Amino acid sequence: MTLSVVLFAVLSILAIASALVTITSKHPIRSAMGLVFHFFMLAGLYLTLSAQFIAALQVLVYAGAIMVLVIFVIMLLNLGDEEKLKYKVNPRQVIGIFLGAALLVMLGTIYVTNVSVAGFNKEIAANIGTAQFLGNELYTKYIFPVEAIGILLTAAIVGAIVLAKRKLN
């Protein structure tokens, strides 16, 4: 057992534990904190899989921006402990459980049968995760789409301002 395998195991156990805390705790803030911890553990998992860029994005976007949003909403709604509701099984939950089980089975079969994907190369795959590789691709091969997305976002911001400007002067 190398160090990375140990690290992977520890991080995954912590990730699962914090996910359980998120869905079982009664207080919304505690749930949210569980979620933040879960996001950090996931970022760690990405690092052990040599995907530094996704790990950084995970921390910046999810653990940073999205969590601030979640906690703001909790604050604005002024939520306390959740009240006990009558528990009813709704069809959405059944479908969700079914799909989750299907995903588990699928991942399990891939692990057990050890399928090899044609053209899969470990070194190339490890290289793709680095920020350097992504930056190189984005600013050489995909420079036009990147610039076009810049214009797209500008248009979206202008549109939002036009529609939401408070005063009609």
Add this chain to the structure above:
Amino acid sequence: MSMEIIYGMPLFLIAALSVIVLLVDAFTGKNKAVAYYFSIISLLAVAVSAAISLNTNIPKSGFDTTITGNNITFGGYAAFFDIIFSLAGVMTIFASKPYMKREFKEYKEYYSLVMFAVAGMIMVSHANSMLMLFIGIELMSFSFYVLAGFIRTRITAVESSLKYFLLGSFASGFLVYGIAMIYGATGSMILPDILNKITTGNFDITYLKVGFALMLVGLAFKAAAFPFHQWAPDVYHGAPTVSTGFMSTAGKAAALIAFVIVAKSVLPVNISVESVTSGSLELSKFTDSARMVIAVISAITMLIGNISALVQKNVKRMLAYSSVAHAGYLLMGIVANNQDGWAGIMFYATAYLFMQIGSFVIVGIIEQNNERMNFDDYTGLRKNHPWIAALMAIFMFSLAGIPPFAGFPGKYMLFVAAVESGYTWLTIIAVISSVISMYFYIGLVLTMYFKDNENGLIITDISSAKIPLAISFVFVFLLGILPGSLIDLAKSLF
């Protein structure tokens, strides 16, 4: 290097100028004329640069380069559509100044949003990869969502904007999922690569089928084709009339050119004979059934659009339904799936753009406070405003496909292309639905000319809306009597 910059000029210019117009807007403060004229001049500059790159002698299918990572194609049909889209933008801006002043307030953001929409359309026509295609469609749609709800004190406009946004983003989801599936099937986003892999049998047929089906849903929504057309009448009716004219013409043309670009690479015309394997047999089966599906969509779209337009009392809503029907006619070119069909789409999209923008501009100058849009309001228009009535009659004749106006040769090209590729039944349905459409187009003309009204309507303010009317009239007339040059050009570009 330098040649590429000349060919790519329309794209680079519109991308830069659509952002610069915001800065011009910010630095000129209360002076509204500067941003107005700046956007008109920029769009004209784009049109001129596109005309230059259209005239240069370049390969038919465009011009791929390595500096652009093969994401963009230059010249050819892309340059032609650049001209059309920027002209549509110019006409919309001219028509919207008096309209917005009267109905709401003249905000300069309107002009920059029109420019952004034109930038999106130009990206679609220049797209050489699924990525650019998607970004272009999204840029166009984002601008449309805002243009539809621009008069935000008017409840119908807000409703139309929200409806368009919610349904449109859902359709975009389908589109991007389809692109992902096609990427999974072929391993490439670049359209010529996809075509190459498909013709050499180097792909996965199941994923290709699923991917094309999903893309078909997304694109049919953007073109307002059956069964994804229900949003169109509500959105086109609720939006400010000048925006409707722009969305229902240039937007539809952009969606159709996206359709052509996708169909050209995913539904290959000639499957290579030397590799007649079970795979290529399956591929030709897939191509045939895909064309059949599009043919059925096209037939139902034109019937539903025209039959629903029959019962409308409101001219704007009638035109909205008839624009659904026109999407059906345009789809016939995709069904034909050959050079003639694509050239037909190019011609008819051009003709349709001018006649439909022209008629929406007239609806816009007659309407007041979201009223005066019923057929009854048009009675006696001949007496007070003979010129407006005559122009409206010309646009109606052209939309109905009566020679010598632009609608006729366009429809003729599409119908012939469908017959020649073996879809005679589709052409019969198209002819029947054209006959149905005569009823309401000619009905409007009859209302204007033969029903008298003691106190006929008075139009107060036309001002710069004259310019788009003049442009529309010239093109509807010229393309009607001298279609040859554009037909030849269209056939040489595909």
